[in-house]
Amino acid sequence: MDRIVNTTEPVTSQMTADIVVIGSGPGGAVTATLCAEAGKSVLLVEEGQNLSLQSVPHFSKEELLVKYRNAGICIAFGPSKIAYVEGRCVGGGSEINRGLYHRAPEHLLDQWRAIFKVGDLSLDRLMPHFVACENTARIEYIPGETPPISTRLRDGAARLGWQATEAPRLFRYDGAGKSGRKQSMSETFVPRFLKAGGRLIADTRATRLMRSGGKWCVKALHAPPNGPSQRIEISTDRIFIACGAVQTPALLRRSGLTKNIGNSLYFHPMLKVVAQFDGDVNNPDDPDPVHQIREFEPWFGMGCSISKRPMLGLAMANHAGHFAEIDQHWRRMGIYYVQAASGRATVRNLPFFRDPLVRVWQNEADLGKLADGLKRLAEALFAAGAVAVYPSVPGYPVLRSMEDVRKLPATFAGSDGSMTSVHVFSSCPMGGNDAICATDSFGRVRDADGLYIADASLLCGPTIVNPQGTVMAIAHRNATHAVESRFN
């Protein structure tokens, strides 16, 4: 495996830095870079391994084992369950996602400002931060024709008069768009951080934060995969926590900080279907599909997924005879999703266990939205020329016509484990509303001098669109504010 030697100095039991950033995903990498470029001594601490982008094939079982948290098996429990994924490697979620990119819509920021009292937040004010991030992590549209799995969704939407758009990706395409390089954090901000003199240690899990004598102490366990484990302590003036929307509140709560922390985690719950078309659409050489139907936002959105045969197998595992179907028809098959903004979850630590428990609640309206979204998605796919649609929901039949679609239940049970999510956020929202916010409008944790949050936890609610662009821009905004105000 292509493992990067990442430490610029040996890991020792006692370490120091002006600033410690915990977590190297989009929020942490951007924050660490700006702090290092401001001349601070910055130590970026990552729990997962430091692996290059090409160390394992994307969306392979090997990638699940080494770059995903809990080998890709994370579950939010409740009356309706959601299986979700998070990255756990240098670069975090940016290494494992598809890099579809959106700036936060203006109405969403207006809402956050109104309800959460986030100061100095608008699309105009955030725009320079979007642009600054996009100058390092480049955003591009596919230069040539988009892949058939993608254009089918676009065409189906057009036939129904629905709005569909092509999403850009954090990606640099070569030539006609058949190849290129993903603009993950390990390819963009992490090298910029190291160039600015920042230090990075991987394989190191922060277990607790303590405050004493005007300093912070990060207690951590350095556990490289092929070496002995070592307990370390890092002394620092300031800490930015960017462990992701589940691990950040878990770490804060383990450290005795609980006010509005881990009470409002949100997902984009997603249902998938496999559509079988009247002609070939699936070529393993094609770039990732990029079209999304936005007609029904903010209720729900739809899009296309990676549709390689292992993914088809996973999506169709509930349907009898799936192996023969995929073996015979995979070139005519594509995976599509509908995702909503719904449910609310809590993050709590369990005594004697390392991993936090996530509990989620969704009401009837939430589940009804997903059920409606599933029908609309099937409608778009039939309009696009699908001859069969296989919902990834246990007990749901193969759909062969709109008549079948109309017979689907009006709501969705949600207890069968078919809901998944690749987006988690909002567990520690920022803003001036003390009653619901964990930090001030710039990510400073209340009543904890020198402690900041810098990841998707800060977002005040679901973004509907892919949140990475918003996470990076908010991190850039808050780090810029911290540097300009000299961390006061």
Add this chain to the structure above:
Amino acid sequence: MHSPLPSFEKCVQAIADTLIRQELPSRETPEIAEAIGIYVLAAHAGMPDYLRLAFRILTLVFDAWSFPVAGKPFHQLSPDRRADQLRHWQFSRLKIRPALISFYRTLTFFGLYSELYKQDVECGSHREHN
């Protein structure tokens, strides 16, 4: 000499083998089943610790379930009897049983397709990274 005691690792291997035989009865399965069993065990080792413990206990219960009738654990049963027990749990009304089988089905089939069609994944990955 086979141990008559329940074994988590052997049971997981036997579940993966049985699921693959059900799906691909015409193919030679031993090597591929072993590779997928190793993947399933690795995924289990990585899952949240409170879930890992629960699934380990439940898997051992599943392995021991055949003792009263067959006098040996699931992993020592014949392929046909393994398939019967798997079906019995898969369609049980006690929700925890189908949940266990569903967990192993998901991992096994993802592992199976990944092994059989690894060229799909590697192909796209190569083009995206280089």
